[in-house]
């Protein structure tokens with residue numbers, strides 16, 4: 001049976017873009033006689049709050065959505081993500097990366113001063129200068145024992161080198177999910193992504209692939225802004241022996257100024273719309289249903 005999911009982060013209020021994503025997942029789950037799961041992505045325990053989580057439930061219920069209980073809350077599953085991380089550590093597919101944000105910035109600025117354009121990931125963030133990869137095991141151990149802060153980063157080149165053939169994913173052509181294309185995964189575009197941090201013992205990429213597999217998600221329907229991320233997530237799925245769902249990355253709902261909606265655009269927030277007298281039927285029309 002097809003399993004769909006809507007997986008918002010509880011670090012802000014839902015807006016029209018979330019409404020579209022949730023309604024589309026519900027519509028497709030219904031059309032395919034599938035299941036719809038709701039997952040709260042709250043690994044960032046400093047920015048995610050119980051209040052935002054409650055507002056997600058309130059907004060989705062107001063829209064008339066129903067989902068299965070219990071809802072999976074990622075912050076309750078750090079031990080499961082850690083078990084996957086330990087596998088990657090054992091297989092030497094991740095390494096401790098010690099450079100702080102400031103050191104990374106300074107290193108890149110220095111390199112760019114000398115005329116080298118630093119490569120950026122599909123989201124525009126500079127790739128990690130993978131200097132730590134060259135550290136000897138004893139030097140790594142010494143720094144860790146000294147209490148130096150570090151993050152576990154994927155050795156993306158090493159991981160790609162272990163592939164028998166290039167990775168791809170199945171992407172539906174439109175929201176009817178009738179035709180699909182195979183898309184080449186380009187994990188190399190992301191460089192050495194963070195798999196786990198000290199203060200957050202997992203990462204978005206690790207927990208999303210873990211949960212999609214654990215919850216038996218077969219269809220990942222989410223915004224176009226996560227299209228390229230699928231490349232690195234496919235690599236993690238492969239390394240961890242997790243099944244690959246099929247994907248559809250839907251259009252994004254633009255804000256009144258034509259720009260991408262963000263959690264700070266209060267007037268497109270579902271709670272604000274509701275307070276201003278907008279009805280769920282109007283929300284459906286606003287997002288194009």
Ligand code: GLU
Nearest residue numbers: 007008009041208222226
């Ligand atoms: N939690 C992510 C977000 O709110 C979505 C994750 C996903 O759908 O893969 O942007």
